Amino acid sequence: MRARKLTFAALAVVAGLSLTACQDGEDDLGQTAPPSSASSASGGSGSGGADQDGGKDSAGKGSGGQGTAAGTGSDGNSRIGKCRTDDLDITATDSTIDGDTEGTVAVEFKNGGGRDCVLSGYAGVDLKTSAGSLSAERTGEKATPMTLKDGKSVYFGINYPINKSGGSGVRITALVVTPPDETKSFSLEWPGAATLPVTDGSGSQVKVGPMGSAGQGEG
Numbered sequence: 001m002r003a004r005k006l007t008f009a010a011l012a013v014v015a016g017l018s019l020t021a022c023q024d025g026e027d028d029l030g031q032t033a034p035p036s037s038a039s040s041a042s043g044g045s046g047s048g049g050a051d052q053d054g055g056k057d058s059a060g061k062g063s064g065g066q067g068t069a070a071g072t073g074s075d076g077n078s079r080i081g082k083c084r085t086d087d088l089d090i091t092a093t094d095s096t097i098d099g100d101t102e103g104t105v106a107v108e109f110k111n112g113g114g115r116d117c118v119l120s121g122y123a124g125v126d127l128k129t130s131a132g133s134l135s136a137e138r139t140g141e142k143a144t145p146m147t148l149k150d151g152k153s154v155y156f157g158i159n160y161p162i163n164k165s166g167g168s169g170v171r172i173t174a175l176v177v178t179p180p181d182e183t184k185s186f187s188l189e190w191p192g193a194a195t196l197p198v199t200d201g202s203g204s205q206v207k208v209g210p211m212g213s214a215g216q217g218e219g
Contacts, residue, residue: 080118083148085184087113090177094191095157095214102159105192106214107177110153120145124178125158125208127190130171134196136208143210155214159207161197169195180211 089110096103107125111117121143125136136158148154163169171194178185199205 080116080147082181083109083111083117083119083179084113085179085182085186087111087115087117088179088186090179090186090188092158092175092177092188092191096162096192101162103162103192104214105158105160105175105190106155107158107175108153108155109148109179109211111148111150114150116147116149118145119148119154119180119211121180122208122210123156123180124176124185125206126176126178126185127160127172127196127206128174128176128187129196130173133176134170134206136206139207139209139213141210141213144212146211154211156211157209157214158192159209160192161205162193163195163197165197167198169197171195 089112090107091110092105092107094103095106107123109119109123122138127134127136139159146154158175172190172192174187175190176185176187196205
């Protein structure tokens with residue numbers, strides 16, 4: 001009897017230990033500890049905030065990078081606004097040299113808009129004359145896009161035939177210039193020879209070069 005009691009007691013102890021082990025196993029595998037509200041909130045808002053802030057930072061850095069790179073290449077030029085007529089101080093001077101077979105007027109575009117801007121191609125040039133308006137033809141030279149820094153200047157040339165006919169010719173009354181890709185024109189006094197020779201009207205006798213074609217370059 002004593003032996004049986006000891007055996008039953010031992011079985012009871014083993015059963016108790018097995019039950020405890022089963023209960024402990026259910027806690028570890030059957031349940032998942034809920035995330036703390038602090039970790040969830042900081043993780044969620046932190047992640048979302050990082051994405052949003054990161055996006056802003058990237059956009060800001062991108063804008064800064066573009067601004068820094070602007071003007072150093074074709075991609076840079078595309079990120080700067082074009083030069084507007086109102087941004088430019090436009091002047092014209094007689095650049096004819098003694099002995100030249102043609103007269104030359106150099107037109108200066110000085111950037112006074114307070115920002116860099118892009119010029120590309122040819123300006124529109126019209127001469128007001130006693131016989132009506134005369135539009136200059138392009139020379140056909142390659143026009144390279146350029147960034148005109150604030151406060152800097154660029155020049156282009158207008159070539160025209162010198163009146164050596166001995167007659168009165170066609171009197172020039174004004175020069176009208178339209179910057180590239182603009183519709184607003186600027187009228188100024190013509191600084192070259194007072195007259196052009198009379199022609200038969202076939203084609204323009206006045207030629208205009210692209211930006212930077214007058215020889216002074218960008219100053």
